[in-house]
Structure formats: C-alpha cells, structure tokens
Amino acid sequence: MFRRILIANRGEIAVRVIRACRELGIESIAVYSDADAGALHTSLADRAVRIGPAAAAESYLSSDAILAAAREMGAEAVHPGYGFLSEHHVFAAACADAGIVFIGPPANVIERMGSKISARQLAGQAGVPVVPGDTPADQSDEAIAAAAQRVGLPVIIKPSEGGGGIGMKTVRDASELAASIAQARREAVASFGDGTLYVERLVERPRHVEFQIIADAHGHVVHVFERECSIQRRHQKVVEETPSTAVTPALRQRMGAAAVAVAKAAGYQNAGTVEFLLEGTGDAARFYFLEMNTRLQVEHPVTEQVASVDLVRAQIQVASGEPLPWTQDDLAQRGHAIEVRIYAEDPARDHLPQAGRLLLYRQPSMPGIRVDSGVTEGGEIPVHYDPMIAKLIAHGDTREAARHRALAALRDYPILGIRTNVPFLIELLEHPRFISGDLDTGFLDTEGAALRARLSDDPPPDALAVAAIDSAPVGRATDQPDPWATLRGWRG
C-alpha cells in the first residue's frame, strides 16, 4: 500500500479522497491555487502545496506544476479526482514516466476511451450497440455540417475530447449548424485544448443510465449496478439515483454484462463508468453505449450507499496492485439512494453561476443523509472553477423514503451569501413526474420553467421579521438569546 498520495484536485472531491487516505493510514498531500489558499481541502490534508495562480490552466490543469509538487513531496501516487487532469492521458503517462502511480486506468486506455470515436468502435467490436454518429477526418466547419446532415438531424455536436457537457450543442435545424459548430469549437478549445468535434444522432426522450465498473490488475472486472442521471440541465447532471426506475432485473443483467464487456475489451483498470442512453423502460428497453468516463464520477456516492462499498478506497487498493475487494456475487443493492448536486447558481436568473463569500453555511445532519462538500462557512466561492459546491445524498429503504429524506435535509440546509439551487431542488423533488419516476434527459427542458416559476422572491412576513430582528443592534451585539430582542407580532 502507498504511504503518501497527492490529490490533484480541489473542492468536495479532494476532500473525499483526503478522507479515504486518512482511513487507510496514507498521508495526503493537497495542492492549491492562490484562489484556494483558504479552501477546505487545503487545510484538511496532512500537507498542502501551492501549485500556481488562480487560473486553472496554470494550476490544477498544469501537469508540470502537479508533477513537480508530487516529486518534491515524495508522493508515490496521484489521485486525479474528476475533471481537471483526470482524463488527460498525457498526464497519466507523465506520472508513469516519473515513477508515480496514476490512480486510474493506464494512459493508453484513457486515450482510447477518451476519444468518442475509438470508444464507440471498441464498444461496437465488443457487441455493444452504439448511437449512429460521425467524426469526419476533415474537421472544417463545412465538413462537420455535412456530417450532421449525413447522420440526420436532430444531432448533438460535441468535443471529441472532454465531457461534462462542455461545448455540447443540440442542432434541430440546418440553419443553426454554422453558429453551433463555431461555439462548440471555441468551448472545446478553451476547455480541453482540442477543437476536434463529433456529431451524433439525437435519441429523443432517452434516459441516461450508466454503470459503475471497477477492474483490478489481475483481470477481475465487476459492475456495481446502474445510476440513473436523466435530470440534467445543459448536459450537467443535477439529480442522480440508484436503482433506476426504468431498469428491471433482466435489463440490469444485460446492461451490466455490456458494461463489463466494454471494460474488458478496453483492458480497463481501476474505477470507470460506462454511460448508456436507454430508450423505453423494462425488459424490452433498448440501450446504446454513449461513452466511457475513465475516472471516478461526481455521483459515485449513490452507488456507495446502495451497494455498501467505498469506491475511492477500492480505487486506491486496486492502484496499489491489490485484487478487487469484492467479486460480482458479493455485490447487492440495498434500498434506494438519491443525490442532488448543490450548485452556486441563481435558478431565478437562468441558473447564472454565483461567486462570493458564504456568510452562513450549515450542513444538515440526520439519518440517511450524507453531504460531500468542499466549502465551509466564511469561505469564498471563487469565480475560476466549477460552481458545484456540495452533494447531498439521501439513502432509504425505498425511493420514497430516500426522496423524503432528501427533502427534509434540503429544508434544513441554510446557505447564505450566495444564491444556490437548493429551493429549485426542493421543487424538483416534489414534481409529480419525479415522484412517479417518469424521467428522460429532457426533463428539465420541459419542466424547468414551471419549477422556476414556483420560486417566488417575495419574502413572506416571517422572513421579513427575521431580517428586521437580525439587524436590531441588541440581537447582533450579543448574538445570544435575549428576551428583550424578541419581536412580538412583527408584520411585514
């Protein structure tokens, strides 16, 4: 087992990995940019190294800075988390060259699965169905537009490198092609340093159902069941759950076998996720391989809660050469888990990202609730990085139990100083279609406006009363219960 691991990430996932290291008795090394000098992950690790200025390109995305820190600190392994360098095969190869273990798959596997073209070829060869699509060798705007027409509108145009919905554009009408291609290209270059674009047929009303897999260096591959991630806004996931309301035992077996087949064909090692589009529900549903994410997923906790496993711990064990801690037969699903992502954004203003200081931040603590977060009260949400600040995961015997737990926890999760999507998430979890499990990836496109319309900004009298008394000098000076500060019958 490793003695010292460097965590090449920030925010809640860096905190998650630091905690796994601590549980395994491994020393954790955090890295931080100037914007994160006071961040939770920076203070929580055993040691912390500054790697550069706030801009991600010069800090969390800088292979050189991170490898220099790893060498200087004598780290034997690097955990990349998700995003940033987690799917950069060049970085994984540079780690290997430096004699440092990259906690993830081998560089050549990242490269192959990171390209949607070769990943789809591989899935097809492994007998797993794929959605029709094309990446023209001629990458001119005209050739991409021609490819879109060949595949057949509507299409999605997306960067061949990368993920997380960045740069992905849906085109339904040929007149939108030129503008969408140009914008996808700009965002692809800005986020991934590579403007190669891929065109794919849009499957209408699909569900996004993905399978967690994990493989060791001894040829063992297991899947840890599915996650339903259909609640997305602009291809960014908002709510994830397991089991999926669309997946029956027979379908689960077929999809799980397909996910394992893809992983085996790729020579995969460590944790990964095989994403499928699901058309229909139940035994007769059709599924298509979408892509493989060669890293830990944001939504891994729902799998951990329902399968009673620790995926980060298993990642570290497998990377150190140990066999998988479980066989397929050891794994079972118990109950239901729902994760909601807490974003620093203003749902009332088109979900505009928010930055600023957390004046007050109190995480809920109650049965069946887990909060993975990277922020603390008084901390700053920088403008430079992803606006996701925390994840709330509710686990219960049934889907309804998990949903009610998530709702109770969100109603006891005050975050003040910046706007968040907490009020929006409460409305979402109360939506009749969510309650009945009638989901597809267009859910927020069709229901989002109605959900936002329910978010009135007008403060009720009780909120006005609280605001008034909070500004009263006596209440603020002592900040203690004070019968004289009680405001009776205050009316707004």
Place this chain on the structure above:
Amino acid sequence: MADVTPLGNGRYLVADGEKQSLAYAAGPADARWVFLNGRVYVINTNRGDTPRKGQDDELALASPMPAKVAAVKVSVGQQVSRGDVLIMLEAMKMELPIRAPRDGRVKSIACQVGELVQPGTPLVELEHEPGGEKREA
C-alpha cells in the same frame, strides 16, 4: 402574528402560535440574507422599496457576475439591434453573452479582452440614435 427569538449564531426561532420553525440570517442591513423553510430571501432592511430606474437615454450594461471578457463584439459608434451580442464573457467554464436590450448606438466600451470584471461594473454604454426616432416608452 409571528414571534421571532434569536437563538445565537445566526439562528432564529419563528413561532406563529400554531407552528414553529428555524430560520437563519446573515449579512449587512441593506442585503440581509434569510433562510426559511428551504427558501432564501435577500431583504433590504434599510428601505422599504427598491428605487426604479428612470427612462434614460443612455443605458450602461454591466456584468452580472465576476467574469473574464472573452470578446468585444462591437466598436464605438456602431449601430446595434436588440438581441445583438455586444460582449462575450466567460465564467465558470461557461460563455455568457451580454446582449443589447434594445436598438441603439454604442457610446463607449469600458472593458478589454482578457480583463477580469466585477458584477455591476459597466462594460458598454448604449445610447439612442440622435434624433431619438427609435425611442420607446
């Protein structure tokens, strides 16, 4: 009728005679943040109402959040139509277009490509065409 009792550390007990709940508050008097039953409100306790903007001939457009200026799409004196992208901002991995809210002419540009801008800082100033034939209420 609601009774509000401070419990310390930003927590408040709100009781209306039938039911009670916890609330949280923080921030300055002109922008007091209150959390109550899963909702967040920003309340100005200094004044009763937010002043409304007058019908100005000139209109300054500002960034809604801290962001980087990715592109300046117009030049001073240029005629623009409602909906035209004037400035492209970039923040948190997203492109944020600043669009013309109405027809007009670019009076001045107060930002440069690559510059980091703060919310409320004017980026570009629009004016109505001389003669004001396009003026609307």
